[in-house]
Amino acid sequence: MAAGIRAVLEVADLIDVVIEVRDARVPRATAVAGLHPRLKRKPTIVLLNRADLADASATRGWVESLKSEGLDAFATTATHAGTLRAARAALLARPRKRAVLRAAVVGAPNTGKSSVINALGRRKRTVVADRAGVTRHAGWSKLEAGVELLDTPGLLPPRVESAQAAWQLSLCGSLPETAFDVEEAVDEFARWLARNRPRFAARADLDAFAQAHGMRRRGGELDRRNAARRFVADFRAGDLFRLTFESPGSGRDSSRPD
Ligand SMILES: Nc1nc2c(ncn2[C@@H]2O[C@H](COP(=O)(O)OP(=O)(O)OP(=O)(O)O)[C@@H](O)[C@H]2O)c(=O)[nH]1
Numbered sequence: 200m201a202a203g204i205r206a207v208l209e210v211a212d213l214i215d216v217v218i219e220v221r222d223a224r225v226p227r228a229t230a231v232a233g234l235h236p237r238l239k240r241k242p243t244i245v246l247l248n249r250a251d252l253a254d255a256s257a258t259r260g261w262v263e264s265l266k267s268e269g270l271d272a273f274a275t276t277a278t279h280a281g282t283l284r285a286a287r288a289a290l291l292a293r294p295r296k297r298a299v300l301r302a303a304v305v306g307a308p309n310t311g312k313s314s315v316i317n318a319l320g321r322r323k324r325t326v327v328a329d330r331a332g333v334t335r336h337a338g339w340s341k342l343e344a345g346v347e348l349l350d351t352p353g354l355l356p357p358r359v360e361s362a363q364a365a366w367q368l369s370l371c372g373s374l375p376e377t378a379f380d381v382e383e384a385v386d387e388f389a390r391w392l393a394r395n396r397p398r399f400a401a402r403a404d405l406d407a408f409a410q411a412h413g414m415r416r417r418g419g420e421l422d423r424r425n426a427a428r429r430f431v432a433d434f435r436a437g438d439l440f441r442l443t444f445e446s447p448g449s450g451r452d453s454s455r456p457d
């Protein structure tokens with residue numbers, strides 16, 4: 200993802216506003232705008248995107264917490280353009296130092312950056328797909344007269360903070376498929392659910408999931424690997440349950456250390 204940060208930094212002087220797209224289910228692990236001092240200093244609008252897949256009250260808590268730190272924060276679902284209305288208004292209301300207001304849309308891979316650009320412009324301009332690493336090059340597009348948006352490739356911290364953050368990012372689609380073992384990620388998830396959301400725990404039991412879907416190998420044993428793939432696809436599509444992994448906690452957003 201080094202290309203991602205390079206692409207943004209090359210034009211950092213031109214950028215008036217950063218629109219940071221986070222995944223509302225992992226708002227701390229997908230906070231990347233603070234990674235580089237040149238981006239961190241810019242006025243920032245934080246979008247907690249994929250709000251449709253996150254726990255609604257947790258998202259409200261995150262929005263409040265980010266606002267209390269002085270950040271402009273909005274819950275959005277980029278696949279529903281209407282949810283971007285308030286964020287769009289906040290962007291257009293920004294004071295303008297130059298004739299053109301330029302905003303860079305940055306975020307971890309697959310958080311919905313390109314979808315946000317399409318939704319802000321209320322039309323399809325950029326390619327979106329449900330896997331990390333789709334946008335490979337930064338590209339400007341005009342939102343309206345005098346306002347331009349920069350789509351950027353996904354950024355990740357050089358080192359993902361913890362093993363827990365890694366499997367959570369994997370499940371949410373922000374780490375490439377090759378970066379994790381799908382079966383292990385679902386098993387970790389099942390253990391996390393048992394501790395934190397016991398009412399959902401049985402849903403992530405791979406044996407039970409394979410059994411329920413009739414997924415067996417030729418010899419007759421349960422096909423846990425295929426079950427894990429199907430489970431992850433269902434989870435990403437929002438077919439299982441809404442869930443937020445990280446709670447805002449108290450005080451500052453630790454993802455934006457000084
Ligand atoms: N459920 C849901 N899906 C979304 C939302 N926003 C985007 N998506 C989907 O998420 C997938 C990734 O969206 P993109 O816009 O390509 O994400 P990106 O951040 O540009 O991805 P990269 O360029 O690969 O870093 C697509 O399948 C989108 O349709 C959302 O708010 N809710």
Ligand SMILES: [Mg+2]
Pocket residue numbers: 312313314326327333334351352
């Ligand atoms: Mg993209």
